Amino acid sequence: PTPEGPRLCAGRAAGQVYRRRVSGYLDDCTCDVETIDKFNNYRLFPRLQKLLESDYFRYYKVNLKKPCPFWNDINQCGRRDCAVKPCHSYSEEANRIEECEQAERLGAVDESLSEETQKAVLQWTKHDDSSDSFCEIDDIQSPDAEYVDLLLNPERYTGYKGPDAWRIWSVIYEENCFKPQTIQRPLASGQGKSKENTFYNWLEGLCVEKRAFYRLISGLHASINVHLSARYLLQDTWLEKKWGHNVTEFQQRFDGILTEGEGPRRLKNLYFLYLIELRALSKVLPFFERPDFQLFTGNKVQDAENKALLLEILHEIKSFPLHFDENSFFAGDKNEAHKLKEDFRLHFRNISRIMDCVGCFKCRLWGKLQTQGLGTALKILFSEKLIANMPESGPSYEFQLTRQEIVSLFNAFGRISTSVRELENFRHLLQNVH
Ligand SMILES: *[C@@H]1O[C@H](CO)[C@@H](O)[C@H](O)[C@H]1NC(C)=O
Numbered sequence: 001p002t003p004e005g006p007r008l009c010a011g012r013a014a015g016q017v018y019r020r021r022v023s024g025y026l027d028d029c030t031c032d033v034e035t036i037d038k039f040n041n042y043r044l045f046p047r048l049q050k051l052l053e054s055d056y057f058r059y060y061k062v063n064l065k066k067p068c069p070f071w072n073d074i075n076q077c078g079r080r081d082c083a084v085k086p087c088h089s090y091s092e093e094a095n096r097i098e099e100c101e102q103a104e105r106l107g108a109v110d111e112s113l114s115e116e117t118q119k120a121v122l123q124w125t126k127h128d129d130s131s132d133s134f135c136e137i138d139d140i141q142s143p144d145a146e147y148v149d150l151l152l153n154p155e156r157y158t159g160y161k162g163p164d165a166w167r168i169w170s171v172i173y174e175e176n177c178f179k180p181q182t183i184q185r186p187l188a189s190g191q192g193k194s195k196e197n198t199f200y201n202w203l204e205g206l207c208v209e210k211r212a213f214y215r216l217i218s219g220l221h222a223s224i225n226v227h228l229s230a231r232y233l234l235q236d237t238w239l240e241k242k243w244g245h246n247v248t249e250f251q252q253r254f255d256g257i258l259t260e261g262e263g264p265r266r267l268k269n270l271y272f273l274y275l276i277e278l279r280a281l282s283k284v285l286p287f288f289e290r291p292d293f294q295l296f297t298g299n300k301v302q303d304a305e306n307k308a309l310l311l312e313i314l315h316e317i318k319s320f321p322l323h324f325d326e327n328s329f330f331a332g333d334k335n336e337a338h339k340l341k342e343d344f345r346l347h348f349r350n351i352s353r354i355m356d357c358v359g360c361f362k363c364r365l366w367g368k369l370q371t372q373g374l375g376t377a378l379k380i381l382f383s384e385k386l387i388a389n390m391p392e393s394g395p396s397y398e399f400q401l402t403r404q405e406i407v408s409l410f411n412a413f414g415r416i417s418t419s420v421r422e423l424e425n426f427r428h429l430l431q432n433v434h
């Protein structure tokens, strides 16, 4: 098979073919993958990585012990007590147990923080303004909420798959993507052509906003899978664990032929997600430019340097020409637009709550962080407070973001940016394979 997977979302020709299947808003934008790749991989990605390693961004407060609000029936691995040992509910197959034990071990979250850090985080100030929030407000005041060091807990392969993981994604798609009654699963394995057509016919029938919602979720899913393929557990002995690229795993998820065209679409959605978050970051620049805004950790010199780096990144983003225009979202009839926006928000919040049902803790951590980051991006895009202060009419004082939102926004974007970077790595690896 040709490595056509990662090459997609691409130039005009591919766009033409694609449009016949799903006519979509993004396909009419100036989305040019080569330009995005170059911009991301060489200009943005290295600086963003540096920023995310700073103390302000590496510690994320999260409540990983919230019970799953949806499934209380027996057999559900998402239940709270089950989540601690997520794997013993399906004991029939020995290798499953083994797989699960591996998931449990690799999925454990390292919660250790130095004493110094613990003291420092106590001082971190918080602003709050949650009225526009797209996410379930995580109860970070709860005694169960803890700071975790994201650098100590990288997102990578944990072995968390099978029925438990499958269920999470299928619930997200099937129950939360503005589903009409007769929809087929978008990720059914071994999907036949006819089913697929039904699904894309359905997608085509949706209005721009609803389709966009689906594409964001699909983009997020794709991004997570790129990471798992790029940080695959290649070797696991008691002496050494080795993580790295697994081309086979990548192909199984994204190769055009192996996935019957599904993989390239997933990657297109990943670029779509990238552009949406890029647009949000560009729009929120005035908030970060406010003289009183600081990335507070208590170290004045470091904090000022970090703010300078952050602004540099945001200006770079602003200079990027291929932005998505959110004004065509929710444009039409005012009442209808309002309702749709509200629906959008409710669906999204629901998805962030579903993250509490993820059995593997590390997956839950990154799932929560990334949904919160995307939710923050949406909050920015749709905030009228920020719109009222745009464009460039000086700093926007009405608009607020909490520290949580800032940390998740940039880390979530960092994940998508890493995925785009990893696609280039896979492209090279695939060239060598063939
Ligand atoms: C939220 O998710 C649950 C569980 O999947 C589902 O039953 C419910 O219908 C969803 N609600 C919305 C508004 O999407």
Ligand SMILES: *[C@@H]1O[C@H](CO)[C@@H](O)[C@H](O)[C@H]1NC(C)=O
Binding pocket: 232, 233, 234, 235, 246, 247, 248, 249, 250, 252
């Ligand atoms: C790569 O992933 C495939 C599954 O897609 C797996 O069968 C294989 O063992 C993995 N390779 C390595 C070296 O772990």
